Amino acid sequence: MSIRIAQIDKTYGRTRALEPIDLDIHDGELIGLLGPSGSGKTTLLRIVAGLEQADGGTIHFGERDVTHVHVRERRIGFVFQHYALFRHMSVFDNVAFGLHALPRAQRPSSGEIRTRVMQLLEMVKLSDFAARYPAQLSGGQQQRVALARALALKPDVLLLDEPFGALDAKVRQELRRWLRHLHEELHFTSLFVTHDQEEALELSDRVVVMSNGRVEQIATPDVLYRQPANRFVFEFLGEVNRLEGDVEDELLTCGNARVAVPEVGDGRHELLLRPHEIRLAEHANDRAHLPVTVTAIVPVGAEVRLELEADWLGEPWQAAVSHADFDRLAITRGKRLFAIPSQLHRFDTARPQTLAPSF
């Protein structure tokens, strides 16, 4: 079922938690709300759930106006960050809770409830754990129980608040993949909150980036990464290196460092680039002369992360190079090399600009 959020806003006392927000979620879409803490993402999620009341605006599930519908009747499934399982009930009873709470007329027979619960536990691969209590399960298992519980009533929309936030990295990865599969299988419309950009990019069909109660950008992960709408989005979506200097005749100078910046006017400018947008070389070329010293080496997976320092840099740069380049250049700590940017990003103009000069 689609969700249409129109002009939803919220103020707590004197703090503006949400500026008026518009968001259309298509049927079957998996949407990530991404932002730092205090950005209003959880507030928005809880308003969609009905756990908080908005000050103004409307929410529709499909054609149904749910703005003033009580949580109980909204037909949502909600998964909490810390699972919020009923600690005194077995896994089975947790999942069956919603079915048992139905009015007598709609309540399935206990046989049907049993079948349905066992199906759900099968789906989250916890059939053998039906009689256990939440405290006897690992964090990942508890979160799967919470998910099965939320899906038991076949909700119109599934809402997840930092669903994997309390789990360790490996379990998180597994659960993400698993949720993705489950979503592909069942096609529920889903909205989830996260502060982890990797999680948002990996799981979402589209990502809503929020800060200070505002929506900064709504886009597919691909577009978000390549065409960030503004500096906040760019900085939030990954590590960023800064280069500040004076531009004269399309040449930026900063101490003894120089780099060509086509189509940039004269004056003081700040340019940004990602770690993987830095190439290292033995020699400078005529368009980029950026001498750096390698001060730290961290091999991580397919790449080697380097920390680069220089007199002309305020704070060190982070660079990511392939193992092949690392070996070819025989990089060691203290080695002096030249950085050659493949792209530079500029956010001090009305529209963000990416400079990709052929260095």
Next chain:
Amino acid sequence: MVRIGDAPRVKRLLIGIALALTALFLVLPLVAIFAQALMRGIDVYWHNLSDSYTVAAIGLTLLVTLLTVPVNLIFGVFLAWLVTRFEFPGRRLLQTLIDIPFAVSPVVAGLVYLLLYGRNGWLGGWLDSHDIQIMFAWPGIVLATIFVTCPFVARELIPLMQAQGAREEEAAVTLGASGWTIFRRVTLPKIRHALLYGVILTNARAVGEFGAVSVVAGAIRGQTNTLPLQVEQLYQDYNTVGAFTSASLLALLALLTLAAKAALEWRAARRETAT
């Protein structure tokens, strides 16, 4: 390496002092009560117990307790729910007000009730003209006891419910549960132990309350004497054995309360380690 305060001599000395003080101030008086009560033998003990005034006092004490405990159980749960689940102006003030019965002397509480409901009191005239007697009768005793014991349940529940938060309740409401279902199936099982503990304390205090009750009861033998009042009166009549017989009942009740409390704590500890 010996930690500070861990030297064997210091340890033994501290344990010795603690044991000696416990024996002197707690165990010895308790033993004395039973020794005095049974001084003239078991027959006299039974005779004293079956004295009609004592029987009446036991009955009244039971009545007061039976009325007080349920009232304060409901009131305490309601108050704890209100204070921990809702934000409203005056919430902190209310939390402080809950402690008033602990803070003021019970005698003062009794006097206030006398001022309100007594014959010359603010409501007394009206009550009198409608032939309702509160002071110097069991309703007054019940009211005073309710006042004195009302913080126990709420005081047990509030910190627990604050620590537990409302996430499970929120989860239940997203699953379509009604308020009553949430209370019965989610909240109540979570607070069961603390609630029971609060009830035990309320019960102990309701049975043993002296100060407030003595002001509002008027000490009418066989009618408005609760057990603690009966003890005092017997003692003033120089009936030491009789006084200690009644006192032994109260002491027995206290011991039962302690046992119940210990059992609860033991069970709770076992649950903790089991999970």
